[in-house]
Amino acid sequence: MTVILEAKNLTTMLRNRAGIVTAVDNVSLKVRAGRSLALVGESGSGKSMTCLSMLGLLPSSGRLMGGEVLFKGRDLAKMSRAEIQKVRGKEIGMILQDAMTSLNPLLTIGDQVSEIFRVHQGITNKAELRRRSIEVLEKVKIPAAEERLDSYPFQFSGGMRQRVSIAINVAMSPDLLICDEATTALDVTVQQQLLKLLRDLQQQNNMAIVFVTHDLHLAAQFCDDVAIMYGGRIVETGPINEVFAQPTHPYTIGLLSAVPSLATYSNRLSAIPGQQPTLARLPQGCRFEPRCEHAIEQCRSQYPDWFEWGDSGRRTACWRTQESLAGVLAGIPVRSEKSVSEVA
Ligand SMILES: Nc1ncnc2c1ncn2[C@@H]1O[C@H](COP(=O)(O)OP(=O)(O)OP(=O)(O)O)[C@@H](O)[C@H]1O
Ligand code: SF4
Numbered sequence: 001m002t003v004i005l006e007a008k009n010l011t012t013m014l015r016n017r018a019g020i021v022t023a024v025d026n027v028s029l030k031v032r033a034g035r036s037l038a039l040v041g042e043s044g045s046g047k048s049m050t051c052l053s054m055l056g057l058l059p060s061s062g063r064l065m066g067g068e069v070l071f072k073g074r075d076l077a078k079m080s081r082a083e084i085q086k087v088r089g090k091e092i093g094m095i096l097q098d099a100m101t102s103l104n105p106l107l108t109i110g111d112q113v114s115e116i117f118r119v120h121q122g123i124t125n126k127a128e129l130r131r132r133s134i135e136v137l138e139k140v141k142i143p144a145a146e147e148r149l150d151s152y153p154f155q156f157s158g159g160m161r162q163r164v165s166i167a168i169n170v171a172m173s174p175d176l177l178i179c180d181e182a183t184t185a186l187d188v189t190v191q192q193q194l195l196k197l198l199r200d201l202q203q204q205n206n207m208a209i210v211f212v213t214h215d216l217h218l219a220a221q222f223c224d225d226v227a228i229m230y231g232g233r234i235v236e237t238g239p240i241n242e243v244f245a246q247p248t249h250p251y252t253i254g255l256l257s258a259v260p261s262l263a264t265y266s267n268r269l270s271a272i273p274g275q276q277p278t279l280a281r282l283p284q285g286c287r288f289e290p291r292c293e294h295a296i297e298q299c300r301s302q303y304p305d306w307f308e309w310g311d312s313g314r315r316t317a318c319w320r321t322q323e324s325l326a327g328v329l330a331g332i333p334v335r336s337e338k339s340v341s342e343v344a
């Protein structure tokens, strides 16, 4: 399968109250055509900063310090602002959590949708812009699309606004769509409708998707691959069914154990003890070490190398992966396929 996006060793520094910190540290990931990669991890782990770094959309306090962002073979990190702007919106779409912040409250839906055809296809004929806008709103299943063109964002429900945002971002049939918590603020029914819509659009265009979420149920349901982030780094990655069936990094194991399972509902959830380290005071060795019950001396002094195995692209940054895989790490359950269906 064609690799659409490959980020290599991305490193982003940010200026915050604590000084200059590394928010994205040596992050590498691949997304293939027609597949979805879930980017998961606790709040502040660097998921959004990774996406913004790849798209040249960092806040003024941030700077991409190193790495490559190969999109269909071209390095986005080396493009000028004008060049990358041409790629965004046309070949890459990005949908954020709250469509209210990405839609202009002062412009009609029609104005905002038609803008994309004006900018990227140079269409100026009003009737043609209107026709194209109706077509794309119908594609995302907005009822009575023609009548709704003259409405303003505040006249739409949250789910409908998110559909408009999806319409704007898929209007040019992009090869890559980045969804940063795109369905988090919506109720479960609307969330499911939007996931189905995204999946249909993905199949129509063989689109690659990066799906940022806190929700492991959604990730398991929607995505093919997963990358788990902790403290600005990816700590485990691979096909999602394999990673969730047999997680090897103690952080992944902790995250999965903290997921309430409807199938085995219980009022006792296991939480990962402690908190993520602040970026200004990262441990010298493994970043998870202060919270890890399996830490050994080496973990305190050296950041773990990647351990890679099999031919499906699984890899984990933990000194004890081999023991974890062998099931000899005390307290780490060897999961079965059943565990995945429970999560999904
Ligand atoms: N505009 C900013 N200026 C400075 N630091 C920032 C800025 N935005 C985020 N950060 C910091 O960058 C780090 C990574 O944040 P990021 O937003 O990528 O996390 P996240 O994994 O997306 O979290 P969430 O799940 O809450 O969205 C955090 O320490 C955060 O405090
Ligand atoms: S490297 Fe050590 S501290 Fe880090 S997750 Fe693995 S066992 Fe725990």
Ligand SMILES: [Mg+2]
Residues within 6 Å of the ligand: 047, 048, 049, 180
């Ligand atoms: Mg975020």
